Amino acid sequence: MAEGAALRAVRGCLAAFPREARELGWPESIPYLDRPPSPLEFYREWVSPNKPCIIRNAISHWPALKKWTSAYLREVVGPKVVSVAVTPNGYADAVFQDRFVMPEERQMPFMDFLDIVEKKVTSPNVFYVQKQCSNLTEEFPELICDVQPDIPWMSEALGKKPDAVNFWLGEAAAVTSLHKDHYENLYCVISGEKHFLLHPPSDRPFIPYELYQPATYHVSEDGSFEIVDEKTAEKVPWIPLDPLNPDLELYPEYAQAKPLQCTVKAGEMLYLPSLWFHHVQQSHGCIAVNYWYDMEYDIKYSYYQLLDCLTKTVKML
Structure with a gap:
């Protein structure tokens, strides 16, 4: 009886924690800043309290905002072979068919990829330049001069340079499933729009995680896709829930979550704090650059690790 009462008490605390955190710390909508902040202001008002914001006029001086047309990208990158994620x-x-499925990573000339995005060539599959690990500097160095190698006020605020600078371009059908990472993320939209659905880290008790066999899409000889298991790899913890169409019968706790939604337009920058859950959609042909700054593994990280461990343990009982 004592153990049952203790477990009920822990469940009650976990259920109440997200609501209390929202009341104390999280906004009801993503606020806008009309200018880039000073390093001290940004750290004090946004990084330290772990709050997102959208910043206007932070990248208005970038040549990319005017130069990065399809014609310009064809001229500058053109026939160069780059990595493209391809999925059906x-x-x-x-998560798909009870697997954590990664895309086929296809090497192809960039101009061929643009032909697909511009519908000059039809394909039943979905193509997305999304390789991370600093693909802007590694695969598209020709474009760095049109943006910046880092965001100076962010680098000063954190006392470090970004771990990675990533280039994103793809079709409207390309979707980033709900997940979180350990970076302070500055997401800069060059053209089009990005649509974000966000959950603060305190919503962890409402968000399901399961372990999945990792697998990869591969194109068969007839052009169809098959899913091939990565048999030697360990299982991957991932979120099976689609926040746009959640299965509340299977995951009833998610009904208590209150996601924030925002649209980041061309010329705007989203500060996405570390450990925030995010799901991303985009307009067709949207181009974006994001900067990943490694988070500080401080007491805040320890608190959220404790929340994660407690949530996992309670759901196992």
Whole structure:
């Protein structure tokens, strides 16, 4: 009886924690800043309290905002072979058929990729330049001069340079499934729009995680896709829930979550704090650059690790 009462008490605390955190710390909508902040202001008002914001006029001086047309990208990058994620359904790195399925990473001339995005060539599959690990500097160095190698006020605020600078371009059908990472993320939209659905880290008790066999999409000889298991790899913890169409019968706790949604337009920058859950959609042909700054593994990280461990343990009982 004592153990049962203790477990009920822990469940009650976990259920109440997200609501209390929202009341104390999280906004009801993503606020806008009309200018880039000073390093001290940004750290004090946004990084330290772990709050997102959208910043206007932070990248208005970038040549990329005017130069990065399809014609310009063809001229500058052109026939260069780059990495492109290819899926049958637009979901890369997502749960499908009880697997955590990664995209086929295809090497192809960039101009051929643009032909697909511009519908000059038809394909039943979905193509997305989304390789991370600093693909802007590694695969598209010709474009760095049109943006910046880092965001100076962010680098000063954190006392470090970004771990990675990533280039994103793809079709509207390409979707990033709900997940979180350990970076302070500055997401800069060059053209089009990005649509974000966000959950603060305190919503962890409402968000399901399961372990999945990792697998990869591969194109068969007849052009169809098959899912091939990565048999030697360990199982991957991932979120099976689609926040746009959640199965509340299977995951009833998610009904208590209150996601924030925002649209980041061309010329705007989203500050996405570390450990926030995010799901991303985009307009067709949207181009974006994001900067990943490694988070500080401080007491805040320890608190959220404790929340994660408690949530996992309670759901096992």
